[in-house]
Amino acid sequence: MHAFAKAVVLAAGLALAASSAHAVDPFFPTFGNNGIDVRNYDLDLDVAMPSSRLTAKATLDIRALEDITTFRLDLTGLTVSEVLIDGVPAVFNQRNESKLTIRPRVAIPKGKSFKAVISYAGAPKPIQDPTVPDDPSYQLGWFTYDGATYALSEPVGASTFYPSNDEPTDKATFNRIAITVPAGYTAVANGLLKSTTPLGAKTRFVWSMDEPMTTWLATVHINRFDVKVTATTTGKPLRFYSTAATPAADVASYAKSRSMIAYFETLVGPYPFDSYGSVVVDDPALYYALETQGMSTFPLGAADEGIVAHELAHQWFGNSVSVAAWADLWLAEGFATYFEVLWPNRRSPAAFDAAMRRMYDYAVDAQLGPAVVDRPEDIFSDRTYVRGALALYALQLKVGTETFFRIARTWQETYRGRNANSRQFILTAVDVSGDRTVSTLLSDWLFKAPVPPLPGGQPSAARRLGPAPKPDLVGLRCGRGSHRGAPAVCAGAAAN
Ligand code: ARG
Ligand code: ZN
Secondary structure (H helix, E strand, C coil): CCHHHHHHHHHHHHHHHHHCCCCCCCCCCCCCCCCEEEEEEEEEEEECCCCCCEEEEEEEEEEECCCECCEEEECCCCEEEEEEECCEECEEECCCCCEEEEECCCCECCCCEEEEEEEEEECCCCEECCCCCCCCCCEEEEEEECCEEEEECCCCCHHHCCCECCCCCCCEEEEEEEEEEECCCEEEECCEEEEEEEECCEEEEEEEEEEEECHHHCCEEEECCEEEEEECCCCCEEEEEECCCCCHHHHHHHHCHHHHHHHHHHHHCCCCCCCEEEEEECCCCCCCCECCCCCEEEECCCCCHHHHHHHHHHHHECCCEEECCHHHCHHHHHHHHHHHHHHHHCCCHHHHHHHHHHHHHHHHHCCCCCCCCCCHHHCCCHHHHHHHHHHHHHHHHHHCHHHHHHHHHHHHHHHCCCEECHHHHHHHHHHHHCCCCHHHHHHHHHHCCCCCCCCCCCCCHHHHHCCCCCCCCHHHHHHCCCHHHCCHHHHHHHHC
16 A cells, blocks of 8 residues: 555544544435434334334434433424333423424433433324425335335435434444234335244234444335245345235346345455345335345336346445435445446446446536535436446546456445545545546546546447437436436326
């Protein structure tokens, strides 16, 4: 390692350790709460079906980041009946309809850890998606449809079903997500299935995510599922949940995650969680997939393995290594889009290059702005997905394929289970490549408006055929970026 690079990486590491984040994100300032660090969530949810009415108890292990007399959690549309702090009843209120404000009987000094047990109930409802603030058909959180339930929360929907510190840097383990449902239903959540217990007219499913997870990745699915159980090549459980309405081609596509995991492991290092799986939502209103940690969620129509590769890549990029701020979401979506293109082209570097160059031509034609975005409406835009993936491709062309994947692996090892930002990515790339000019290249891709030239790039062969068509990528389907220009099928689905 170069001495210069070593010094900057060290400095970045220290800065990270000192700040340890837990700041409310500027994109969604009404979510997240100062002064607390949640270490673990234990959720015990009893869900009546088909109403999906919830009776629940959440136990949060919290560390005080400052002296606390009162603190707040995000919770919306559910009624709290009791709060215990280290076993002692606390005063609380829900006067702010999206916050639970708690005043412990005795003040908690900075640095102390304590347990908050919150009993609550109600019929959860989704909330407005603030990335599309002017369209009430875009919602987040807990949904019910046709006698089934699913919870999808990116970026800020967690408060619809559990009291949370809903900001991206307060990662926590979820060592128990227990879901009790009427017999005949299956309940799916993140991570490992620990137990299934028949209790007369009900069944209790206990799940566990022992690696840190951001609040928006927590998921719950309740439906009449079929399951296929297998294992990764390293022996970790793989579970694929489908319904009677799920096309066989979708299920066949999920099964490819076994070989995808093995392939991605050779490139970027070990799969970061104890298990993987996928679960279908057969509500036709859902038009996107989500990388819910350890158990990706798919809409109907996931027969294209690109979408399976995309959500799987997120387990490393976005889930294990999470963004420190929503503005930097390209660190998740750019990598996921890169691997989505790489997987089907893995046996042909020429085909991969051609696909990336088509994407480049599209970026130039569309004059896509920098990968780092400055407003919440742009976090799911082409800038994040396409320009983010192209920034990585430009880096690969500059440093070579072997060094590029060394950077990706080092990024994973350095920030596993934590949060990181664009500056830290640039430092890692400079450090691993030993090439200080990589910093300029990445800064141009990430922060500056004009689409930079590709290193060593002549115009692509496809260019001679005229304007570049929109590539068929997960991030470009159904208006992920341009909701308003969404194809009719997506607009109709979203309005349901
Ligand atoms: N992270 C998801 C993916 O790329 C996209 C989520 C879109 N979310 C939304 N609320 N529109 O697979
Ligand atoms: Zn994605």
